[in-house]
Amino acid sequence: MSIFHAMILAPLIYALFVPFFYRSFNRRLHTGWFVIAVPLILFIYLLQYIPKVLKGNTLYETVSWIPSLGIDFTVAIDGFSLLFGLLITGMGALVVLYSIYYLSKEKEEALHNFYVYLLLFMGAMLGVVFSDHLLVLYVFWELTSIASFLLIAYWYERKASRKGALKALLITVTGGFFMLAGIILLAMMGDSYSIRELIAQKSVLMTHPYFIPSMVLLLIGAFTKSAQFPFSIWLPDAMEAPTPVSAYLHSATMVKAGIYLVARFSPLFGGTGLWFWLVSVVGLITLLYGSWTAIKQTDLKALLAYSTVSQLGLVMSLLGVGSLAFYYEEGPLFTIFATALFAAIFHLFNHSVFKGSLFMVVGIIDLGTGTRDIRRISGLLQLMPVTFTVAVISGFSMAGLPPFGGFLSKEMFFQSMVDVSDLQEFGLGQWGVLFPVFAWIASVFTFVYSMILIFKTFTGKFQPQKLNRPVHEMPFGMLVSPVLLAFLVIAVFFFPNILSKWILQPSLYSIIPAAKQTRIGDIQIWHGLTPAFLMTVGVILVGFTLYKMLDKWLRIYRVFPQKLTLNGLYDWSLSTYEAQSRKITNRYMTGSLRHYLLYILSFLILTVTIALIRNGRVQLAMENFHAIGVLDVVIFIGIVLAALTILITNNRITAILALSVVGYLVVMLFVIFRAPDLALTQMVVETVTTVLFLLCFYHLPKLGKRMEPLKFKWTNGIIAVLTGFLVTIFTILAYNHKRFMPITSFFENSYELAGGKNIVNTILVDFRGFDTMLEISVLVIAGLGVYSLIRLKLRERDTDEV
Amino acid sequence: MKWPRPNNMMLQVAIRFISLIIFAFSIYLFLAGHNNPGGGFIGGLMTASSLLVLYLAFDMKTIKDVIRLNFTVFIGIGLLFAVGTGIISMLFGYQFLKHFFDTFQLPIFGEVELTTALLFDLGVYLVVVGAALTIILNIAEDEK
């Protein structure tokens, strides 16, 4: 157990103590103050690793978990995972600080739950990014889904919270199962669960038939987690969670787990056409879909949710384009595409910062005004000046405007998209031009919704009549986190290379070590009049126009059918699934014994018939059989007649007697075949059971006319006859198929062996006395059963019994 | 419940006689079991039916007053015999249910073969008697 393992597990273990803090101290001190220490200490601890991984090297620590199955908890620290670790802990500290003011210690009755879940998430997320072993990674991966589920449903009384939580869980866990299948395939190919070992075998694995399936399965896992189209629908509904959660899980960290995974696996899968196409196209579609949908939102958080979806798509598309770097390996094309990878990492960082702060801004607005509805909020500028400033900084960064961090990464994004359009390989051809076009259109939309977010809420005329409460700026403590993030947004613009040198470049190197030889990651604010810059100018011009004319064209959204949405599809498929499941199950689970017997017997007939037909020619050799005498025939006819009587008669006594006739005739058979013990036993048993039946007879209602339809009788008849027929055939076949001497010859020496001349009896009491011992136990249990059934008749209280 | 309750003296006398014969036969069957047809199971069932006949001929209560036996206890004792023989052989370090037999020179009976299997069979006999009667009498008594 290294310190590093302890670091990952610390939040999980600390979570166990949170309820205690809550119970003991919450009246005096907000529970959040006890929690904030964890991310803060971890953040500071992680900082010291920055120099250690600067050159793109990786540190390992391994602890065995289930060594026999090759499952080790291997922690690997490299630049990329460290970037995530810092984001997780840094954002974590800020979010906890923010939540202390956001969640009132008086009003919230389950505050400890909130922090337990949050710590659970923090530990799980650290586990995801630092695990090298894929199964362990998967363990933490699912744990993040669960933590997210619990956090979304933190206010579990609300129906919308529950629904959102379920949706998020179903989609991400299902994706997780796909990913698990992919992981298993990977492990089967490479005989290892270690990501690094798998990557090392790339050249061998690429030709393996599992290569493509495992790639697709892993991608499904990553896409669901990172809310890529069409799995994106869970993210907007996840906004039912308290806003600190949205800021933390659903924008800055958890949703980036998919991105993390894709980037992690780029060295393995990157350079193949399918990976490039899947990742980049899904990313672009998500980008466009998210930004387009964000504009029509009236709920500020929903707007941010769709914006997150779209930004995740942006990063994803960059990863897709960047994966081509693994194809070229060197030269100018390598530089171009490795730069795309760098842009992805850079934008990932920027997005976490500005989106985190924007969510906090929206939380402040929500808390201050009591609503998040854009139509009711306006003119908050004077009332919330600090919040406004933060919103402008972060919002402009999101829109890709200078002088904010987002501008830089957005420029690089445009540049990469332009670059890829020149490429002719991978079946790109003329299609390549669509990359920059999509990117540009989506960026226009991004610009528009950023403006909506900032200006609709803060400018215009303040309309207190639309709000339920007086509005004022929030306390200092609540503003600390967003203000710090806003500073960071500006700092990144002015000093990008400090960030690049210490954090981003090591990240890039750990994904693609070859990049060390280049100058990728030296960020310049001004490149000259590049296509990328021109695109940005275009975005601003067109975007601003569109924003101004918003009222005129917003009705376009109405053209799209309201019902035919992805959400509608989800709801429809869930309810249809449930209804159809019930319908199908009800169809065959009728509760009727007759049906169940029919199923079982039909299945028996079908299976055994096929099995016997496989046997080939069914030979019914009779020569080994006992010669059939007249008496046998008479007894046989008697048995058949008696059995038919049972079926036909309407009188119970007749039926019982007919049944015993069958029994006694079987006794006759035993006599004929010289089995006196059997005959004797059968006779006595038959007598006793007949008496028993007659006794029970008094309790039974009269056997009325059976009102079954004729069809029932026919089915019953056919099945019964077929079963009987089959059993007969089977018996004859088995009888004629003697392959060995039976062990019975051993028992013939019963007198010497067991001191008894009666073989049957010695078998019963000695050779197989154990069976007899148990059979009499069965008899005893039956006795107890009859006793308890008759003596204990509880009143009909169907429910109040445990 | 309506037991067939004939008040016929002749029948009752006859039944007593028959019952006794069946009972005796059942004991014979039980003892003869090891070497001839018979054994604990058949013997037990026969004994049970001999008693059953009595119940059929007489009033339930009358018989209960005469034969004051709790048949559930039969079950317990019988099972103890059956399982006990197994356990005892185990206690002596043999496998479970290992039986032993030998011939002994007894006064009156002469040369007799004794076997632990008979003890086991006795257990079977008692259980069968007890269980069969418990079941049948319970059903018969259930007049609700």
Place this chain on the structure above:
Amino acid sequence: MNNLVVLPIVIPLLTGMLLILFKQYIQLQRTASFLALVGTTLVHCLLLFEIKQSGVQAVQMGSWPAPFGITLATDMFSALLLLTSNVVALICLLFAFHSLSAEIEETYFYSLFLFLITGVNGSFITGDLFNLYVFFEVLLIASYVLVSIGGKKKQLREAMKYVVINVLSSSLFLFAIAYLYSITGTLNLAHLSVRVAQTGQDALITAVSLLLLIVLSIKAGLFLFFWLPGSYSAPPTVIAAVFAALLTKVGIYGIIRMFSLIFYHETHVTHLFIGILAALTMILGGLGASGYGDIKKILTYNVVIGAGFILAGLAAFSPEALNGSIFYLIHDMISKALVFLIGGIVIHLTGTTKLEDMSGLIRTHPALGWMFFITILALAGIPPLSGFIGKVLVTEGTFVSGYYWLGAIGLLASIMILYSLLKIFMNAFWGETILSVEEEKGTTKGLMLPVALLTTLTIVIGIFAQVLVPYVDLATYSLLNPEVYIEAVFSGNPIP
């Protein structure tokens, strides 16, 4: 020879008998049955270690050499199941103390319970086909009584179906035994294995094996599970929990034993068939579990899914897959008992089985709620709980054997499990609290301890799976190498 092997059968049987004589003394009955199960559990621990040390343990009843007498034999596979099932039974017994009415307790409940365990233990131990049949009868007849104990109308109705279907399957079982005896002339499992291997598993023997499969499938709830949802929802909670945890497992054990020890020569027919049935079972069970809003129905269909998943591992018949099946079997026993107990408590508290009529229990019963949540995750195979390792290994095993569809359906079934159980959690535990503690129809007094014990087990087994691995490996080894079992049964004697 090792008489230790007999004790798991003799201890509960003897205690159960003695308790018949002490009908009125409930306290004595409780103590004695508790001690009996503690005793068997200890014996199983000893067995486990002995098997690890010196291989399969066998004993010949009445010291008649195999194959003439009855052989009892435990390999690691049966020992693991024995231990798990007895621990689960022991914990359920604790639950019974606090949940059953005095009337039921006085009506030989503890004797019947112990007889049931006798049957279960015996089925896991016996090395003789006919003796297996007898043990099935012991546990079935005890279960007939337990299903109907209390004699409520619904119970009797369901018990009727349960009895009829099981009697049918028992008679089919006898047919199969007779056919097999006719063909091979023996009943001893090890001897059967030897003889089938000698003569080759021809089509007729395969046909008999399929007949046997049908019989055992009815018991295991594999595809022919129609009787299960009804009869498992009728009896009192603790009985339903024991049934869900143990009874179907006996059938599953039977299938695994038969198709690894004896009928392993035609895997492309028999095991593929098992795989198809397993897939259908998982799908139908999943649909049943998802379709209803009734706790009991959801839970009983979950039993069905579990059976399918375990046997998917057998179908794949590779070391990974069997390892997975065994892990999952152990997990399934524990967590099925657990989920039934919790479900029973919820019904007890709210007085209803309908999800729409319950809400917000987590405020008044947070511990119960979170334990249920953990159970859900365990059942859905979400790490790091007990179901995870089994799920991964079974899935991997199916992939290795080329049954991708089976592995995929297994994962799909996990989602169905998750969905169906989350429905219970979200409806019963979340939402507005509608019942105050005073308004509840019952209390959780004394019921939380067993639930907590089982929950701890699911967590511990998941996280410390390493401890189990050597044992499970051995179990798989003995399943895949029948000669180990055969050697122990004949212990050097000539095989006729």
